[in-house]
Amino acid sequence: MDAAMEDAAAQSEREWDGGGGGGGADAVLGLAGASLSLCYHEAFGPQDELILLEAADDLLPDLLQGRVTVRGRPEEEAVLCTPSATYAMKFVGNSNSVFLIPPGESAAPTSRPNATDGDDNVASATDAVASIIKVASGNIELVRTAPRLDKLRKLLNERPYVLDEDLGSDVQHKGLYTWQDLCELVQASDGELTEQLSSISAVEIDGFWRMVDDSSANTILDMILHNSVLH
Incomplete structure (x- = not known):
């Protein structure tokens, strides 16, 4: 199952990297001001294979180094296990819209609609552009729980x-x-x-x-x- 997840992630990265006519996450991370234009990525859709996971800092090493497993039968509520602890997985809905932006190159800056040649300040003002692939309806929270032994x-x-x-x-x-x-x-x-x-x-x-x-x-x-x- 881990190999399949890695293959899917690699395929997604190949599909999203630099494509879709918009900028990637770097357009947001490197944003100097407060203005950001959004466009729909060519792969925009439900993207059911993607879901947000909220984790505490002390869990990041295990997550990033692949030392976690999701355990449970189809009829059971899934849990996430590190080498030494068990966490219940609870889906929490978002009250605000959360956009998922894939990695990729930023698109060329675009002039704001009200820019004119006669206004140097306005004409030089540009918006960063980022493409979104999904609107996340919520995320999974991890809550430490007793093992089900x-x-x-x-x-x-x-x-x-x-x-x-x-x-x-x-x-x-x-x-x-x-x-x-x-x-x-x-x-x-x-x-x-x-x-x-x-x-x-x-x-x-x-x-x-x-x-x-x-x-x-x-x-x-x-x-x-x-x-x-x-x-």
């Missing part, structure tokens, strides 16, 4: 480990979960997930995270105690 114990209890089990075929792997499976199914950061696995005494056996059946756990403890007495 109730599902973890339920998943691992589907098939607790027993000493005499046979995992000889893929069919017999039903009800077993690898680390990657748990990351896709449980809405928690990697750090929070690791901590919870430790707290419930789950162990990784043959690549699958398991709870140990009580009877098997008692048998293993008896074997350990017996060996310690012998040696």
Whole structure:
């Protein structure tokens, strides 16, 4: 999914960079005065693949370096996870119009409509021009939340480990979960997930995270105690 998002972003940048008959974001960033002319970019439209995300400064390193993931099943409310924390994602509508301006070269300055050759001050006054690709109706806010770990114990209890089990075929792997499976199914950061696995005494056996059946756990403890007495 990350690769697909990168490809889409690269494609969008190729489409928007310097095109559309208007200036890019640099026209706004380098604006000296308060006047800015807007035009519609040739790609103007819903642009459903673009959405604004509001994030605190301490989240920027993880966001910019690609250390975040969005987790959740289609029927669940999505959360954003950094390596160590979980954030609820809440959409907040904008009361004012927010224009999205792609990167690109600024268009040549244009004279203001009331400019005349006889008025040097007015004639020399120009407006920067920027092209817009979307009007954003709102943005996503990130709110720190507790990891949703109730599902973890339920998943691992589907098939607790027993000493005499046979995992000889893929069919017999039903009800077993690898680390990657748990990351896709449980809405928690990697750090929070690791901590919870430790707290419930789950162990990784043959690549699958398991709870140990009580009877098997008692048998293993008896074997350990017996060996310690012998040696």
